[in-house]
Amino acid sequence: MIKILMISVILLFLLFLIYSILPTVIIRICGLGITKRVKTEAIALTFDDGPNPIYTPQLLDLLKKYGVKATFFVVGSKVKTYPDIIKRMSQEGHTIGIHHYEHISSWVLTPFHLKKQLLMTEKAIKECTNEEVTFYRPPWGSFNLFSLLLGAKYKVIMWSHIFGDWKAEKGKNGLTEQLLKATEPGSILLLHDCGETLGADQEAPYYMLKGLDIYLHENIKKGLKFTTLKDLQL
Numbered sequence: 305m306i307k308i309l310m311i312s313v314i315l316l317f318l319l320f321l322i323y324s325i326l327p328t329v330i331i332r333i334c335g336l337g338i339t340k341r342v343k344t345e346a347i348a349l350t351f352d353d354g355p356n357p358i359y360t361p362q363l364l365d366l367l368k369k370y371g372v373k374a375t376f377f378v379v380g381s382k383v384k385t386y387p388d389i390i391k392r393m394s395q396e397g398h399t400i401g402i403h404h405y406e407h408i409s410s411w412v413l414t415p416f417h418l419k420k421q422l423l424m425t426e427k428a429i430k431e432c433t434n435e436e437v438t439f440y441r442p443p444w445g446s447f448n449l450f451s452l453l454l455g456a457k458y459k460v461i462m463w464s465h466i467f468g469d470w471k472a473e474k475g476k477n478g479l480t481e482q483l484l485k486a487t488e489p490g491s492i493l494l495l496h497d498c499g500e501t502l503g504a505d506q507e508a509p510y511y512m513l514k515g516l517d518i519y520l521h522e523n524i525k526k527g528l529k530f531t532t533l534k535d536l537q538l
Contacts (some may be wrong), residue, residue, distance in 0.1 A: 306520055324411035328447045338460045339538060341514045341538060345489045346531035349374040350463065352403055352441065353470075355382050356498035357387040359509035363497045364392060364463045370520045373532035375461070376497070377441040380425030381406030387432045394433040399534040401439030402426060402458065407501045409448060410442050415450040427434050443501075463494035470496045470504035476512020483519040487528055 319324035331338060342348055349367075354360045355378060367374055376393055378400060382392050393400055403426040413421065424435045442451065452460070465486045470473040486493055495516065499508040 305501060313402040317464075320411075320506045323449050324446070326412075327449050328445070328453065331452065332445065332462065337365060338462050339492070340462045341466065341490045341492060342531070342533070342536055342538065343490060344536055345531035345533055347487070347489065348492045348531055348536075349495070350377060350441070350461065350492060350533075351375070351495050351497045352377045352443075353407060353496050353501050353504070354378055355386045356500065356509065357386055357389070357391075359499075359513065360386075360389050360497045361392075362513055363509075363516075364389075364396060364398075366517055366520070367398070370524055372520060372524075372530045373399075373535070374530070375399040375401060375439065375463055377401045377403035377439070377461075377497075378425070379403050379407050380421070380428045382498075383428040383432060390429065390432040394529070395437060397532065399532040400429050400433060401435070401441060401461065401533070402437060403441055404412075404443055407443050409444050409446045410448045410451050411446050413448065415448075415454060418448065418450060419454050421456075427494050428522070449495050459533075459535065461492065464488075464491045469512045469515075470499060470501070470508050472505040472508045472511055475508055475515060479511065480518050482516035483515050484522060486519075487523060489529075526537045 376398055402425045404421040410418055429437050438459055439461050440455050441461050443460055467479055467482050469479050495512055497509050499506040
């Protein structure tokens, strides 16, 4: 009985490895079907996990202050809850992409449920913006065996820089310094305008906004340019 149980556990682990972990490792290391940098002299600012009713409007105010356009990978259920924020994003020229309908890893989604997550989020965004949805970033950058097939109609965007800004402690210590070093043209920077997901701190976006304000202030003075993904030929 114990032997059968052990074999079952091993088989389940192997199936999980083949379905989830190996595809993620191969796709991310080899860059299969994904974009981690862009061919431009500008930098692409991207934000995950929103919209958030407190921090996303503050972020939009900050971007407007500096005349910067960004890309938001939004959670579909939050789009349904805060449609006016999505409408504002669109009206102010930002790109809006898919980040699943719920913040769920592709590792635990069947092909059917992954497709449903994509289509429901696309529908929610289009209802707010009347625009086609082109871009997709899976939560935690996790893929499964069917991710690229089911997401083939979208451009899958990863990142060149990730900062750990979902933790408040990182926002207080080290985030600004790391941001100020991220000035290489073609970089895709990943930040978060919501701290309500698993492992994140709710107040973390407060510190992200402070660091981003300094980053934009310092680098725009130096002539650094920023771009939104829909303005690029990807």
